[in-house]
Amino acid sequence: MIVPQNPTYAYIGAFVDELARAGMRDVVICPGSRSTPLTLTFAAEERIRKWVLVDERSAAFFALGIAKASGNAVTLVCTSGTAAANFFPAIAEAQQSHSPLLILTTDRPPELQEVGAPQTMGQQNLYGEHVKWFTNMALPEANETMLRYVRTMGNRAVVTAEATPHGPVHLNFPFREPLSNTPILASTLPLSSERQGIVWHGRETPAFREPFTEVAHQYSRARDEIVEEIAERIKKLERGLVIAGPTSRKWSYDAPRRLAQSLGWPLLVDPLSGGRFGAFWHSDVITNYDAFLRDPNFVKQNRVEVIIRFGAMPTSKPLLQYLETYPDALQIIVGDTNQWLNPTLNTFAFLFGDEHQVTQQLREQLATPSEASLWYKHWGSIAQATSTILTSTIEDYNDLFEGRVFMELQTLLPEDSHLVIGNSMPIRDCDTFLWGSAKNITVLGNRGVNGIDGMVSTALGVSVTRHKPTVLVVGDLTFYHDLNGLLAAKKYGLNLTIVVINNDGGGIFPFLPQAEHHPDHFEEYFGTPTGLDFSLVTAMYGGTFTRIENWNDFRAAVTRGITEGGLHVVEVPTNRESNVAMHRHLWKKVSEALAESRKQKADE
């Protein structure tokens, strides 16, 4: 074996080679000096795409967006010091939303730690419980043991980030000077000839992998005795619901869908479950429960007896409150994260295991009814009545209603597109007004910790995964929070249409009691209008800005954004007060429609 003159670069060469072999396809690099060995080696590595972004906070969310849309781990690189601290918000989101990231921070060597050297701070366990795995890497050396070590760590880091549940992994690399040298594309160091050229069965992307050590991931079933016991109880109950909550794995929606079909139960589908769009979509799926579960009479008259839930807790607060109304219902949660994700604190059983396996186990125990139950049909007809009244009321409304953005987008978005949704009001309106179709549209959001930070960068990361059209919907405060993210669009000529619902401030706050209790302090402390003219900053980043006046303008601007490509900002000016009033008007109309439908049924 060659013993190189240049041990740091031999070591890092083997590491980066191993990342590529393990399937890593994107690295987001933040400029700095201490990170030079990683930067230059990645620069020379052709199997991995490089993205160089200056603001580490935006860079980390950009990486998160790629990871969320692709399902593959994405690498982040930064220099020492606060650069690494800027990654923190995206890492916390990645940990809670199960998104695979590999964070490589760089550091001074041990002899320059804790002695007041510049740009040096404690970087061990920097992100605490917010990463799946941390290790402090050994100083670079280029003997065979250390090259095996660095390959093992690189391989393991990718595998760990992508193991269930996906999440962030952090490696801290201490480097001594000299930092700059010639990259060694160490594709064979220290691989023996037997190991070279073995190509393992790969994932969808990339087409092949050849890691140093192959890993067969585990998948699990829930204990059969428990599943049988649960099934016995379920058999005695009639009024069941299957709920598909947000999940980081789109294919996992298949499990709740099969189970609901098999049991003949209504299926309630969160916008982030992957279940509102796709070839398998059918009109019986209930996607507007957020609207009709606000009706107290519906909730009172429709006691649920058993719930089988997949994924994280759904976005809808009315659904949460409905579940809390019936604490004695058997709430059964299926999934393989070992996390107790149920804030209603009413879980009857956790069936921990692979969602498809557990679904299969349940289906083997439970019979499919020969015809649709009254319960099933009732939920369907209520959903239908709700859609009808919402559609007609919204179409009759002259002002720009925020919820309509999603009804319009549902039509405008082409086959094979990405829709990324900001937090606070957009995700809630999306939940209520985006009812789904058979088009293949992937809906993504940052619902791990629900921050308003980093949405622009997340969407830009999403946009580079499969060259699909990508539309982001955000409020004006969320847009402001990550304006820096737009630099990536300018620099790499990315294609993103951003719908900014501009109500000049925090659109969710007028819905909260604070608005009524404290009108004197409301605007200053909650409304927080900024009065920013976003056309200027859009121009700085080379984008096209359109402020719409009506829905025809909206359709034209969004269609132009999608067809022309590049960065487009479509501003929808709205009013926070009238928006609250319209939402409340809609809930009233839904309640009236439901009362009417009950009356008709009673008359029949």
Add this chain to the structure above:
Amino acid sequence: MIVPQNPTYAYIGAFVDELARAGMRDVVICPGSRSTPLTLTFAAEERIRKWVLVDERSAAFFALGIAKASGNAVTLVCTSGTAAANFFPAIAEAQQSHSPLLILTTDRPPELQEVGAPQTMGQQNLYGEHVKWFTNMALPEANETMLRYVRTMGNRAVVTAEATPHGPVHLNFPFREPLSNTPILASTLPLSSERQGIVWHGRETPAFREPFTEVAHQYSRARDEIVEEIAERIKKLERGLVIAGPTSRKWSYDAPRRLAQSLGWPLLVDPLSGGRFGAFWHSDVITNYDAFLRDPNFVKQNRVEVIIRFGAMPTSKPLLQYLETYPDALQIIVGDTNQWLNPTLNTFAFLFGDEHQVTQQLREQLATPSEASLWYKHWGSIAQATSTILTSTIEDYNDLFEGRVFMELQTLLPEDSHLVIGNSMPIRDCDTFLWGSAKNITVLGNRGVNGIDGMVSTALGVSVTRHKPTVLVVGDLTFYHDLNGLLAAKKYGLNLTIVVINNDGGGIFPFLPQAEHHPDHFEEYFGTPTGLDFSLVTAMYGGTFTRIENWNDFRAAVTRGITEGGLHVVEVPTNRESNVAMHRHLWKKVSEALAESRKQKADE
């Protein structure tokens, strides 16, 4: 005692009242829902100024700026989730640069933690080792014990943040719903009548304090036997230097100044030591060592025997290398932080104790020489020769040389002003070219961890402390990194003149070996030009933008910014390549001048 109907607001009322009594005068609030009890109580509290900022990263640096300029702790408030993670960069800087911050994060109550509730993540010890003290607060209750508890925690948090060394303190508050209620300005809860109205001897600002528990801070001397032993050794040596490094306490510069005068040694003064400007300034102080310590002949011919250092390691790399050249010199470090801040790893002794006390202890042991030594005069004449050659060479240079910004500002800045310096090249050029004067100018920077993040916000925070004119000097990447910070200027009509040295990318990198080794990758991975037209974003934030062409323009624009007030951005367009060339030309000229001076001396 009143037992209120509203325990959360009674508890938080007592807490906020106690912060005000303990001397807290500024709070920076980031909008959110979970933080409502704190927000509404601060809103009603007249003794504390409120700043409401949307981007938590910028908000935290804004708080840091107030803390750095005032020396007083500043409170930060945010909602749950990633909001808190956005504070992290400023907190890491505060911890390393000894700046007092009080971070109040808010959280769901225990029963909604770890169960998948929305916008909830682990917030215990969120900042790890990067805060001085963390505690998870008890749930609000309003009995007498809990009101004493919450006053004690509030009082202690302020005192701890402001104890030596200053630093950040983090309290995490869990709140149950309802979050909104009527603030209770609990100025007397649960204070007994004896405790009411006691006014303790206060700090400069505010004029009075009346905390629940008064605290007399400790101050310390170094062990006398050790000081005596050190003094005995120093007496035998002739070639000594006193070095004043960066410090968060401007007044502490007084100690190295007195010691240097007393010993008759040259005094080397870092720009962030507080020693380059002020009424006590005199021309013998050496402020351009960064230039002449680059001359290998000077270093070789001027062996130092003893160094007494105060504060953090100075900014100057040539000074660090000079100290490393003479590892056998007695390097003695004075200060009360108990931190081993010496990356040269050559410390002979740490004299831990209050800087003034230890200085006094040393002065009692050491005699003042009757006349100036040759060593002392030699350093002075070299410094003089260096200034002369640098001035004349720079004045003869026609292009816009980055270093000249500081020579110009030294003249332009009025009495009683703040100069805030960005990292990478500006702080280094400031070190080399800002030689000081008797004007009262406070120079500040973020040299704890040397990040390029948050500088705009830091400077805006500085600008609100004492209504002094404030000028910030940053590179274009640093300006870009914190553009969001400009919202505070627009919202509150703040007065800040920002000098943006725009070399379109990372101005420090061409000085590093990476530039020569890897010209092919250099621009993409290190230069990272953004090509942004900052006039647009300046207009969005209501500022005045001027791109200068010559130094007359520069003087006019900076003077206008200072006199008109408001936000002014003065762009100095420079070129990274010619800037490196000019720096190298200057070092050559300095070496030539020093050689000439040696020759003259030899001829005498």
